Amino acid sequence: MKPTIALVGRPNVGKSTLFNRLTKTRDALVADQPGLTRDRHYGHGRVGEKPYFVVDTGGFEPVVDEGIMFEMARQTLQAVDEADAIVFIVDGRVGITPQDKIIAQRLRQNDRPVWVAVNKVEGMQRAVVTADFYELGLGDPVAISASHGEGVRDLINEILDGFEVPVDEPEADHPKFAVVGRPNVGKSTLVNAVLGEERVIAFDQPGTTRDSVYIDFERNGSPYTIIDTAGVRKRGKVTEMIEKFSVIKTMQAIEDANVAVLVLDAMQEVSDQDARVASFVMETGRALVVAVNKWEAANAEQRDRIKREIDRKLSFLDFAKFHYISALGGQGVGELFKSIDQAYTAAMIKIPTPKLTNALQLMIERQQPPLAGKVRPKMRYAHQGGSNPPVVIVHGNALDHVPDSYWRYLERSFMKVFKLQGTPLRVQFKRSANPYDDKTKKPGPKPKPRSKF
Numbered sequence: 001m002k003p004t005i006a007l008v009g010r011p012n013v014g015k016s017t018l019f020n021r022l023t024k025t026r027d028a029l030v031a032d033q034p035g036l037t038r039d040r041h042y043g044h045g046r047v048g049e050k051p052y053f054v055v056d057t058g059g060f061e062p063v064v065d066e067g068i069m070f071e072m073a074r075q076t077l078q079a080v081d082e083a084d085a086i087v088f089i090v091d092g093r094v095g096i097t098p099q100d101k102i103i104a105q106r107l108r109q110n111d112r113p114v115w116v117a118v119n120k121v122e123g124m125q126r127a128v129v130t131a132d133f134y135e136l137g138l139g140d141p142v143a144i145s146a147s148h149g150e151g152v153r154d155l156i157n158e159i160l161d162g163f164e165v166p167v168d169e170p171e172a173d174h175p176k177f178a179v180v181g182r183p184n185v186g187k188s189t190l191v192n193a194v195l196g197e198e199r200v201i202a203f204d205q206p207g208t209t210r211d212s213v214y215i216d217f218e219r220n221g222s223p224y225t226i227i228d229t230a231g232v233r234k235r236g237k238v239t240e241m242i243e244k245f246s247v248i249k250t251m252q253a254i255e256d257a258n259v260a261v262l263v264l265d266a267m268q269e270v271s272d273q274d275a276r277v278a279s280f281v282m283e284t285g286r287a288l289v290v291a292v293n294k295w296e297a298a299n300a301e302q303r304d305r306i307k308r309e310i311d312r313k314l315s316f317l318d319f320a321k322f323h324y325i326s327a328l329g330g331q332g333v334g335e336l337f338k339s340i341d342q343a344y345t346a347a348m349i350k351i352p353t354p355k356l357t358n359a360l361q362l363m364i365e366r367q368q369p370p371l372a373g374k375v376r377p378k379m380r381y382a383h384q385g386g387s388n389p390p391v392v393i394v395h396g397n398a399l400d401h402v403p404d405s406y407w408r409y410l411e412r413s414f415m416k417v418f419k420l421q422g423t424p425l426r427v428q429f430k431r432s433a434n435p436y437d438d439k440t441k442k443p444g445p446k447p448k449p450r451s452k453f
Helices: 015-023 067-082 098-108 126-136 152-160 189-197 242-257 272-284 300-313 334-347 353-365 404-417
Strands: 004-009 041-047 052-058 083-093 114-119 176-182 211-217 222-228 260-265 287-293 321-324 380-385 391-397 426-431
Touching: 004 098, 004 380, 015 041, 015 052, 015 083, 015 114, 015 152, 041 272, 052 152, 083 098, 083 126, 083 152, 098 126, 114 126, 114 152, 176 189, 176 211, 176 242, 189 211, 189 222, 189 260, 189 287, 189 300, 189 334, 242 272, 260 272, 260 334, 272 287, 272 300, 287 300, 287 334, 321 334, 353 380, 353 404, 391 404, 404 426
Parallel strands: 004 052, 004 083, 083 114, 176 222, 176 260, 260 287, 287 321, 391 426
Antiparallel strands: 041 052, 211 222, 380 391
C-alpha cells in the first residue's frame, strides 16, 4: 500500500508550493496570502520506484477555537491521524514562532514519524538557518526550498526509506470492481442487488459506509470481487473525523480495482464532485462503467436533464458505457455486468507487437505527425508496455516534438482498432538514442576504407 505523507504547518509557509513540487502538478493554489488552502488536497507522487500519496492541508492555527481557522485546524489534525508520515513545514526566513512550538507539541503527541522541513532557505547558509529549529524537539531539521526544489528530493527519499516498495501483486484472474460515488446515491443498494442478499448496510442516511468492504462472489459460475466504498463528499462538507478517513480509503480502493463503477443519482444533478471522482478514476487509469441509479423514480424532465448534464460535464468519459438502472428493483443490473466484463477484458488485453506496429503504420499513413519547424517526428514501431490500463510504447526519433493533439489521435485510434470499450489507453513515446547527441562523447576510430578488390 502506498504511504501517505501529510504536509502541515502555519499559514503561508509554503505547503501548497511543496505539494505541487511533490505531485509535479499545479493543483494546489499558491499565492502570497495566508489561509489560501482551506480543505485537504490529495495527490500522487513518485520517487524512483516508490509511489506515495501526499496531502496538502490548510494553515494550522492551533490556538483558535471558532470560525474557519478552527475548521482548518480540525482538518489538519485529521490529516495527521490518517498519515503514515508528517512533514512539518516552517519558514526559515521568519524563524521559529510561538505557533510553531504549539504545533510541534501537538505532533509529539502523535505516534507518526515527523520531519521538520525548514523552507525558503534559498541563498542562505543551511546550517545557520536550521539551528534554531532544533528547539522544536522533532529531530534534525532539513533545509529545503519548495519553490526551487532544493533539498526536496533528499527529504522525500529519507522519508520513503522507512517504507517498503509496494510489491506488484500477481494480476487477479477475475474482475475486481469498486462501486464509487457520492454518499446516498445507492452504492450499497447496488452491491446488495449484485449479490442478491443484504450483505452490506443500506438505508437512507448519507455516509453509512465508513470503510471499503471487499466481497468475493460468483455470478453465472464466474468469480468476482466487489468493493463497496464510502461515499466521497465534497471536501467542504466532510466534517466527521471517521468520514474524512474514508476519502483516502476510497482512493485506495479505486487503485486496487480493475474496474470502477461510478454511481450517479438520476434525481440529482451531476455535481462537480461526480466529475472529480471520474477524473480520479481516469488519473489512475482504471476501466470505468457509469451507472445512473434511481432511473425508475425520475420523471421525463429529470431524465432529460441528467442526460444533458452528462453530455456537458462528463464528456471526457466517452470511452465508458453508461447504464440507466434501478438498484432497488434490480432493473439493468445484468446489462451493467456485461459492461464490467467488457471493460475488464479491455483493460487486461495483451496485444502482440506486430499488430501494434501494423496499426501504428496505418495511423501514420492516414495522418502523419505535423512538422515541428524542419523536423517531422518519425515513429518506427510500437509494443505493449503494461495493462490495467493498456500502455502502448512508441519508438522513434524526434518524438518529443509530437503535439498533444496527435498524441490523443493515436490513443483514440488504438482504442478503435482494437475495440477497447470501457478502459482508457495510454501512449508513451521512447526516443531512440542518438550517439551524436552527447557532445562530450569522444569519437571512435574512423572505419577503415573498403578494398576495391
